[in-house]
Amino acid sequence: MFNLIALALITLSWFMLVRNITLGFLKRLEDDNSRLLDNFKALEKLQKSLYLENEQLNKTFEDTLALYELTKDICSSLEEEKVFSIFNSSLKKYIGIGDCRYIKDDADLIKYKDYMILPLNIEEGQAAGYLAVDRILEADKEKFGILTQQFLIGLRRALLYQKVQGLTITDTLTQVYCRRYFLERFAEELKRSKKNKLHLSFLMIDIDNFKKYNDRYGHLVGDVILRQVSKIITDNIRQIDFIGRYGGEELSIVLAETGKEQANFAGQRIRQAIEAAAIRAYDEELRVTVSIGVSTFPVNTQNMKDLIEMADQALYLAKETGKNRVCFSPS
Numbered sequence: 591m592f593n594l595i596a597l598a599l600i601t602l603s604w605f606m607l608v609r610n611i612t613l614g615f616l617k618r619l620e621d622d623n624s625r626l627l628d629n630f631k632a633l634e635k636l637q638k639s640l641y642l643e644n645e646q647l648n649k650t651f652e653d654t655l656a657l658y659e660l661t662k663d664i665c666s667s668l669e670e671e672k673v674f675s676i677f678n679s680s681l682k683k684y685i686g687i688g689d690c691r692y693i694k695d696d697a698d699l700i701k702y703k704d705y706m707i708l709p710l711n712i713e714e715g716q717a718a719g720y721l722a723v724d725r726i727l728e729a730d731k732e733k734f735g736i737l738t739q740q741f742l743i744g745l746r747r748a749l750l751y752q753k754v755q756g757l758t759i760t761d762t763l764t765q766v767y768c769r770r771y772f773l774e775r776f777a778e779e780l781k782r783s784k785k786n787k788l789h790l791s792f793l794m795i796d797i798d799n800f801k802k803y804n805d806r807y808g809h810l811v812g813d814v815i816l817r818q819v820s821k822i823i824t825d826n827i828r829q830i831d832f833i834g835r836y837g838g839e840e841l842s843i844v845l846a847e848t849g850k851e852q853a854n855f856a857g858q859r860i861r862q863a864i865e866a867a868a869i870r871a872y873d874e875e876l877r878v879t880v881s882i883g884v885s886t887f888p889v890n891t892q893n894m895k896d897l898i899e900m901a902d903q904a905l906y907l908a909k910e911t912g913k914n915r916v917c918f919s920p921s
Contacts, residue, residue, distance in 0.1 A: 664744035668751040677741040685733045688725025694718075708738065712746050719745075761835040763813055764820035772834025773894075776844050780894050783846070783887055790887040791853035793843040794901040795823070795860070798879045798913040800839040807874060812839075814871035815878055819864055826863050827856065842901075850886045850918065857882045857916035865914065879914035881905055890919050 664676050674692040681687050693699060699707060702722035709717040721741075726734055759771040767775065776792070783790040797803075797819055804812040816839055823833055827843060836842040843860075845853055861880055869876045883905025885897045900919035908917040 664740050665747055667744075668748050670745065670748050670752075673741065673744040673748050677737065677744065680737055680740075681734070684737065685730035686725075686727050687723065687730070687734070689722075690724070691722040693720045693722055696720075710742060710745060712742070712749060718749060764817055764835050764841075766820050766824065766841070767832060767834035769834060769836055772832070772836070772842060772844075775832055775834075777894055779844055779846055780887060780897075784892065788847050789849040789852075789889075791845040791848045791850070791856075792885050792887075792897045792901050793845065793853070793857055793860075794836065794883045794898070794905045795841045795843065795880050796882075796905055796909070797839040798881055798909075800878075803876070803878070807871065807876075811871040811874060811876075815869055815876065818867070818869045818871075819878065819880065822863050822867055823860055826860050831856075842898075848886075850884075850889060853884050853886060854916060854918070857884055861914065861916055881908035881913050882916040883908055883919070884916060885919040 664673055664680070667673050667676065670692075678690055678692075681690055689705070691702060691705075693702070699720060699722070702724075705722040705724045706726065708721040708723065710719045710721060712718040721738065723734070759767055761768045766772075780790060782788070797815065800812065800815070803815055820833065820835070820841060823841060823843065827833065827845070830846045831843060831848075833841060833843045845856055848856065861882060865877070865879050867877075869878060883901045883903065885891070885900035885904065887897060890900050891897055904917040904919045908915045911917070
């Protein structure tokens with residue numbers, strides 16, 4: 591009997607030992623499974639986060655690439671205002687902004703004192719203008735910087751084109767139209783006048799005694815005289831009129847939509863302004879006068895070549911009858 595009890599106790603002890611070992615193993619296995627599940631969830635969360643981050647990076651890359659590709663659109667025009675218009679449209683499309691203005695004149699900056707002002711430096715230390723920006727979000731400043739760089743590229747291109755064009759259409763000394771381009775504009779304006787049945791007047795202007803100034807003071811002084819006379823004339827005509835250097839000391843003007851009486855008034859105003867001006871040339875202060883010959887369309891002729899010849903004849907008459915006067919071609 592005692593042996594049976596001892597055997598039973600031993601058996602029970604082994605059972606309890608095996609049970610405890612098994613329960614401990616199962617507990618450790620459960621803990622391991624729990625940790626693995628937690629790790630899996632963490633990895634799943636990380637994977638989702640990485641996926642979202644990758645999506646955001648791809649979107650940022652695509653948006654940034656799109657901004658840089660706007661260079662094609664911004665550079666599609668060679669006109670300053672058109673370049674800015676495309677740039678401004680791009681701003682409103684890609685970022686939130688209150689207002690943006692392209693300002694060329696420093697004096698206009700005071701109107702935008704509450705705006706952020708950015709100088710547009712085309713060359714080192716030289717601003718071609720300014721961007722005045724209102725209400726730009728901090729988050730959009732990087733995109734705005736990229737777009738501004740694209741605008742600068744387009745602006746440089748447009749200004750360079752204008753410079754090249756300016757060299758081909760203006761006289762380097764006087765900064766008025768060269769003869770070739772002046773005659774092209776003259777032909778266009780005459781055609782418009784014929785189509786719309788408008789008057790047009792042509793003025794041929796010659797600086798009196800110009801050779802004497804050259805001989806006495808030298809050609810450098812003569813150049814200053816010619817340049818300043820050209821500026822005085824430019825300052826005394828309207829925006830719709832235009833002036834060119836016809837040759838030597840001869841300058842020519844087309845007065846759009848101008849009949850004989852108006853042409854006489856304009857010619858006298860130019861003559862008087864030149865006569866009254868003190869022209870400073872190096873150490874000299876000179877007074878010069880001009881003679882002016884005028885022809886008018888359609889009173890005199892409807893042909894450009896004849897208008898020039900008639901104005902030239904009227905100029906010759908002004909020279910022969912005392913200079914410093916305005917003479918008209920006979921009707």
